[in-house]
Amino acid sequence: MNARRGRPRDPDTDARILRVAGEQLLERGYTAFTVDHVAEIAGVAKTTLYRRWPTRDHLAIAVIGRGQEExxxxxxxxxxxxxxxxxxxxxxxxxxxxxxxxxxxxxxxxxxxxxxxxxxxxxxxxxxxxxxxxxxxxxxxxxxxxxxxxxxxxxxxxxxxxxxxxxxxxxxxxxxxxxxxxxxxxxxxxxxxxxxxxxxxxxxxx
Amino acid sequence: MNARRGRPRDPDTDARILRVAGEQLLERGYTAFTVDHVAEIAGVAKTTLYRRWPTRDHLAIAVIGRGQEExxxxxxxxxxxxxxxxxxxxxxxxxxxxxxxxxxxxxxxxxxxxxxxxxxxxxxxxxxxxxxxxxxxxxxxxxxxxxxxxxxxxxxxxxxxxxxxxxxxxxxxxxxxxxxxxxxxxxxxxxxxxxxxxxxxxxxxx
Amino acid sequence: MNARRGRPRDPDTDARILRVAGEQLLERGYTAFTVDHVAEIAGVAKTTLYRRWPTRDHLAIAVIGRGQEExxxxxxxxxxxxxxxxxxxxxxxxxxxxxxxxxxxxxxxxxxxxxxxxxxxxxxxxxxxxxxxxxxxxxxxxxxxxxxxxxxxxxxxxxxxxxxxxxxxxxxxxxxxxxxxxxxxxxxxxxxxxxxxxxxxxxxxx
Amino acid sequence: MNARRGRPRDPDTDARILRVAGEQLLERGYTAFTVDHVAEIAGVAKTTLYRRWPTRDHLAIAVIGRGQEExxxxxxxxxxxxxxxxxxxxxxxxxxxxxxxxxxxxxxxxxxxxxxxxxxxxxxxxxxxxxxxxxxxxxxxxxxxxxxxxxxxxxxxxxxxxxxxxxxxxxxxxxxxxxxxxxxxxxxxxxxxxxxxxxxxxxxxx
DNA sequence: CAATAAGCGAGACGGTACGTCACGTCTTGAT
DNA sequence: ATCAAGACGTGACGTACCGTCTCGCTTATTG
CATH class of the missing domain: 1.10.357.10 (Tetracycline Repressor, domain 2)
Structure with missing residues (x-):
């Protein structure tokens, strides 16, 4: 009963979003770092993005968090x-x-x-x-x-x-x-x- | 020759805006710190405010800058x-x-x-x-x-x-x-x- | 292939805006005919309105155009x-x-x-x-x-x-x-x- | 007792304003026909202008009225x-x-x-x-x-x-x-x- | 000749609307 | 359940122009 139902999330999607978000963030800065923009470039619907990160801020942190762990x-x-x-x-x-x-x-x-x-x-x-x-x-x-x-x-x-x-x-x-x-x-x-x-x-x- | 011309700025206005802005900034935080709101509470037209500080950010800095000089x-x-x-x-x-x-x-x-x-x-x-x-x-x-x-x-x-x-x-x-x-x-x-x-x-x- | 995608526009919305706009236009005249006001009365966000008509003028024309076709x-x-x-x-x-x-x-x-x-x-x-x-x-x-x-x-x-x-x-x-x-x-x-x-x-x- | 007192209006001023206003009106159209703009080009204070015509519309009419009488x-x-x-x-x-x-x-x-x-x-x-x-x-x-x-x-x-x-x-x-x-x-x-x-x-x- | 009154330039001011932007949510149809 | 597409509500932004006001200065008329 604990089985996942429905269509599974595309695992590539996470990576693609994070990559694009990272580029935008570093190239354009935080003000120009827009959810709509990221979604568009990543070829992803905004909903898909919001399903993973509840907020623009959360996405940004996720991006930066990645590069700092090492x-x-x-x-x-x-x-x-x-x-x-x-x-x-x-x-x-x-x-x-x-x-x-x-x-x-x-x-x-x-x-x-x-x-x-x-x-x-x-x-x-x-x-x-x-x-x-x-x-x-x-x-x-x-x-x-x-x-x-x-x-x-x-x-x-x-x-x-x-x-x-x-x-x-x-x-x-x-x-x-x-x-x-x-x-x-x-x-x-x-x-x-x-x-x-x-x-x-x-x-x-x- | 260095005569000041035109109606001079009301010095009270500056003070009133900065005071109100300061209150808002400290009480509500930056997100809730709104130009419209500050203007309204200060009893001042938004234009009057923008004539002095070109941006919400500028106003905020002006407010804080004041309190830090001493x-x-x-x-x-x-x-x-x-x-x-x-x-x-x-x-x-x-x-x-x-x-x-x-x-x-x-x-x-x-x-x-x-x-x-x-x-x-x-x-x-x-x-x-x-x-x-x-x-x-x-x-x-x-x-x-x-x-x-x-x-x-x-x-x-x-x-x-x-x-x-x-x-x-x-x-x-x-x-x-x-x-x-x-x-x-x-x-x-x-x-x-x-x-x-x-x-x-x-x-x-x- | 010609499938309609995305959330469709609410057809009621168009009608409601046009109705309200018409009332305002005829009752108050062009000067008092305000986008903000129309939007508020129609219970609609200004953006929703601007998504349909790019300008106050366009809206006004749309309203009048309707009543003249018959x-x-x-x-x-x-x-x-x-x-x-x-x-x-x-x-x-x-x-x-x-x-x-x-x-x-x-x-x-x-x-x-x-x-x-x-x-x-x-x-x-x-x-x-x-x-x-x-x-x-x-x-x-x-x-x-x-x-x-x-x-x-x-x-x-x-x-x-x-x-x-x-x-x-x-x-x-x-x-x-x-x-x-x-x-x-x-x-x-x-x-x-x-x-x-x-x-x-x-x-x-x- | 009916004598005019105070400094008399400069008769040139009227003409200059009307000339500039006319140019603006015909070259730029009504939307770009701005009181501030006309005043600036005519080298005249806005007050001077408003002393003569109570409204932008009045000025415009005055301009056009001139050229139509003949x-x-x-x-x-x-x-x-x-x-x-x-x-x-x-x-x-x-x-x-x-x-x-x-x-x-x-x-x-x-x-x-x-x-x-x-x-x-x-x-x-x-x-x-x-x-x-x-x-x-x-x-x-x-x-x-x-x-x-x-x-x-x-x-x-x-x-x-x-x-x-x-x-x-x-x-x-x-x-x-x-x-x-x-x-x-x-x-x-x-x-x-x-x-x-x-x-x-x-x-x-x- | 001084007082008074109005003209004038400059620019601040209040007000009001504009059109724009981004966020985060929602709705639809398809997979 | 996921996804793409895109409408939607919300709320703030910064801008524009209007017409009024307040300065300080200038130019006339009048007592």
């Missing part, structure tokens, strides 16, 4: 290097969204441009409680990874025992988001390095 | 204390917007809620280049304040000479914004204190 | 009588619109009042080429009717063979429109009779 | 010729307005184009009672001219004694207005000639 943190034994690498990965992800919705000409000049797409997604998270939880879970996982790595280093005596790993992550990741969202300053591996070094001065054992 | 940083000679105070001020401002558009019941439960309003404003800044510049200028000023304070402390030997004040501010302010925008964790004076202390471990002279 | 010309064998009847029908239609948008008090005093509604519709036709063609087609059909009737009479020897039916219609219908649009003088069956008789007789002494 | 009817002893000339004058005036607001390309193809400007003015007359009277007076004068000419001819036995001069004018002028307003067919001297001849002859077999 971040990892290594344990090479060198915490500093591993953190820099971690930061660089995040920065790369953010920089990818930075281009969203901007004409090809502006692309080079990243300075002084905040990443609207990230902000829109955060706003979306605030609009829908379920998206909020979802996004936060995603970030919690990512943070937990880094925290675990730092704690491991702590046990090995690489960092001071009284330092708070969570605080450290806030400082590091925070600086990246602050730059990309608020000040619009560029973030790259060089910046990540400076950042980690500066923070390390505080966490290294004396 | 942040200052003292120089009591105790950099740590001054920075904590500075951070606490920013946190207070952010917390105020955190409540925006939420029912009275939810107000207590701040944990796990990102500040949608801030995100919307950042998004707005990204949508309109002119707003972007405006907002960034505002933040540059604020950052310059803190940086100047830190540099002064540096000249007095309070902090290590090789530390980068900008980086420090990124770390501190970044953490606040990261929490309020991304992780939704609470920010208060206690957190600000921890933050400054943790960062200080890195900047204090050995 | 004019006919009989062939009783008596051309004079048939033409008078035809003219009277047109006059009646015009007189109906003459009342449009006027307070109940003024209704009696038709003398010295031109029919603003007709003028507005003609103006609308001039504003939009497509409406122009539409209206002209409508009139061409009506004129063709009368011309055919006259030609039939000509073949029977009722009228001179060298007379131009089109010219005759211009003279007859023209006089009606001239009165209602320009001079504001009343038009009724009596006037129609005089008109036809005068046209029939000519002015030259025999 | 029509006359001669008495060469040949009624037919005089009437044709009269009609041709009216037709010329109407044809001038026909071009109003149309791109240069369309100008040649007059067939199938109704004169929106005339319709707009008639509509304006219907909107404002005072304009209505004004316009009707203007037309009454013109009609009286023709009627008087016809009656003179009647006294000389040129036309039948039982013919109604007013009816004749309705027929003649009416046909012109009918063509230009409703059917959009061209009107020229040739048509005027046919018209007069037909009206003279009547349609009945002799």
């Amino acid at each position: 971040i990892e943190i290594a344990d090479t034994g060198d915490l500093r290097a591993d953190l820099i690498d971690f930061m660089a990965q995040i920065a790369a992800g953010l920089n990818r969204t930075r281009r969203a919705g901007r004409a090809a000409d502006d692309q080079d000049d990243q300075d002084g441009q905040s990443a609207g797409l990230v902000a829109e997604l955060v706003a979306a998270a605030a609009r829908h409680p379920d998206i909020g939880t979802l996004v936060r879970d995603l970030f919690d996982k990512r943070i937990a990874l880094a925290v675990a790595r730092i704690e491991a280093a702590g046990r090995r005596g690489e960092v001071r025992s009284d330092s708070d790993p969570h605080l450290l992550v806030d400082q590091l990741a925070g600086a990246l988001y602050y730059r990309i969202l608020i000040t619009g300053k560029p973030i790259d591996r060089r910046y990540a390095t400076h950042l980690v070094d500066a923070a390390f001065a505080g966490v290294l054992p004396r | 942040i200052e940083i003292a120089d009591t000679g105790d950099l740590r204390a001054d920075l904590i105070d500075f951070m606490a001020q920013i946190a207070a401002g952010l917390n105020r917007t955190r409540r925006a558009g939420r029912a009275a019941d939810d107000q207590d439960d701040q944990d796990g809620q990102s500040a949608g309003l801030v995100a919307e404003l950042v998004a707005a800044a990204a949508r309109h280049p002119d707003i972007g510049t405006l907002v960034r200028d505002l933040f540059d000023k604020r950052i310059a304040l803190a940086v100047a304070r830190i540099e002064a402390a540096g000249r007095r030997g309070e902090v290590r000479s090789d530390s980068d004040p900008h980086l420090l501010v990124d770390q501190l302010a970044g953490a606040l914004y990261y929490r309020i925008l991304i992780t939704g964790k609470p920010i208060d004076r206690r957190y600000a204190t921890h933050l400054v202390d943790a960062a200080f471990a890195g900047v204090l002279p050995r | 004019i006919e010309i009989a062939d009783t064998g008596d051309l004079r009588a048939d033409l008078i009847d035809f003219m009277a029908q047109i006059a009646a239609g015009l007189n109906r619109t003459r009342r449009a948008g006027r307070a109940a008090d003024d209704q009696d005093d038709q003398d010295g009042q031109s029919a603003g509604l007709v003028a507005e519709l003609v103006a609308a036709a001039a504003r939009h080429p497509d409406i122009g063609t539409l209206v002209r087609d409508l009139f061409d059909k009506r004129i063709a009717l009368a011309v055919a009737r006259i030609e039939a009479a000509g073949r029977r020897g009722e009228v001179r063979s060298d007379s131009d039916p089109h010219l005759l219609v211009d003279q007859l219908a023209g006089a009606l429109y001239y009165r209602i649009l320009i001079t504001g003088k009343p038009i009724d069956r009596r006037y129609a009779t005089h008109l036809v008789d005068a046209a029939f007789a000519g002015v030259l002494p025999r | 029509i006359e009817i001669a008495d060469t002893g040949d009624l037919r010729a005089d009437l044709i000339d009269f009609m041709a004058q009216i037709a010329a005036g109407l044809n001038r307005t026909r071009r109003a607001g149309r791109a240069a390309d369309d100008q040649d193809d007059q067939d199938g184009q109704s004169a929106g400007l005339v319709a707009e003015l008639v509509a304006a007359a219907a909107r404002h009672p005072d304009i209505g009277t004004l316009v009707r007076d203007l037309f009454d004068k013109r009609i009286a001219l023709a009627v008087a000419r016809i009656e003179a001819a009647g006294r000389r036995g040129e036309v039948r004694s039982d013919s109604d001069p007013h009816l004749l004018v309705d027929q003649l002028a009416g046909a012109l207005y009918y063509r230009i307003l409703i059917t959009g067919k061209p009107i020229d001297r040739r048509y005027a000639t046919h018209l007069v001849d037909a009206a003279f002859a009547g349609v009945l077999p002799r």
Whole structure:
């Protein structure tokens, strides 16, 4: 009696929608990212789309969520290097969204441009409680990874025992988001390095 | 020759609109923040409003921009204390917007809620280049304040000479914004204190 | 293959909109004839309305066009009588619109009042080429009717063979429109009779 | 005590406004004929304009009224010729307005184009009672001219004694207005000639 | 000659409607 | 039950033009 009845969903459809949505989102930005438009390009009815995601925001999050899961943190034994690498990965992800919705000409000049797409997604998270939880879970996982790595280093005596790993992550990741969202300053591996070094001065054992 | 010509703008009108807009923005949130509605409550024609701010986004930014200018940083000679105070001020401002558009019941439960309003404003800044510049200028000023304070402390030997004040501010302010925008964790004076202390471990002279 | 797809338009909706629009047009006149208002009274979204008629003008024309199609010309064998009847029908239609948008008090005093509604519709036709063609087609059909009737009479020897039916219609219908649009003088069956008789007789002494 | 006080109106201003208004009206048509626009081009404040004409419609009528007064009817002893000339004058005036607001390309193809400007003015007359009277007076004068000419001819036995001069004018002028307003067919001297001849002859077999 | 009154340019203002856009829901027929 | 197509309700957006108003300044007439 638990058998699925009726026509089954086309498994390709999900993928096609997500692909098109991703393109639109990154190429045109959030404002031009329209349900009607996505549906049309994907060759899909709006109903089909809404059957899967209850809201434009949900679709957008689904798209972005996909591309963000693959971040990892290594344990090479060198915490500093591993953190820099971690930061660089995040920065790369953010920089990818930075281009969203901007004409090809502006692309080079990243300075002084905040990443609207990230902000829109955060706003979306605030609009829908379920998206909020979802996004936060995603970030919690990512943070937990880094925290675990730092704690491991702590046990090995690489960092001071009284330092708070969570605080450290806030400082590091925070600086990246602050730059990309608020000040619009560029973030790259060089910046990540400076950042980690500066923070390390505080966490290294004396 | 520089004579003002034509009927001057009613200065009350500006104030009234901004006041009403501010109320709406904080009480109802960004989605319910409607130009028509603001105009009606303010007893003003929509055109009058659009004559001053070309867009809903512009108006919103103008409203928020006003309330953010008054942040200052003292120089009591105790950099740590001054920075904590500075951070606490920013946190207070952010917390105020955190409540925006939420029912009275939810107000207590701040944990796990990102500040949608801030995100919307950042998004707005990204949508309109002119707003972007405006907002960034505002933040540059604020950052310059803190940086100047830190540099002064540096000249007095309070902090290590090789530390980068900008980086420090990124770390501190970044953490606040990261929490309020991304992780939704609470920010208060206690957190600000921890933050400054943790960062200080890195900047204090050995 | 020629299958109708998508949700079909609600046929009631068209009718309801046209009915309401007609009422508004005749009761309030063209200036007070508002798309928003019509939509509201008809219990229909403005978009629904604009999906059918791209413009207020188009809607107005559609309304009026409807009520004008039913004019006919009989062939009783008596051309004079048939033409008078035809003219009277047109006059009646015009007189109906003459009342449009006027307070109940003024209704009696038709003398010295031109029919603003007709003028507005003609103006609308001039504003939009497509409406122009539409209206002209409508009139061409009506004129063709009368011309055919006259030609039939000509073949029977009722009228001179060298007379131009089109010219005759211009003279007859023209006089009606001239009165209602320009001079504001009343038009009724009596006037129609005089008109036809005068046209029939000519002015030259025999 | 009846002396005018205060600064006298600049007599040039009236002329300049009317000139500019005329240009706009004929070149751009009624829709593009905007008070703000006229004022700006004429280098005049809107108040100055509204001090002279209470309404856009009034200004438009003032402009057109000017160019229409000069029509006359001669008495060469040949009624037919005089009437044709009269009609041709009216037709010329109407044809001038026909071009109003149309791109240069369309100008040649007059067939199938109704004169929106005339319709707009008639509509304006219907909107404002005072304009209505004004316009009707203007037309009454013109009609009286023709009627008087016809009656003179009647006294000389040129036309039948039982013919109604007013009816004749309705027929003649009416046909012109009918063509230009409703059917959009061209009107020229040739048509005027046919018209007069037909009206003279009547349609009945002799 | 000063007071008074009106003209004038500039532009703010209230008002009202316009036409557009996107969202998310619903209805139909076909698969 | 899914899907494509597309109508529909809703609600806000930003724009346009109207006619009125309020400034500060200029130009006449009058006491």
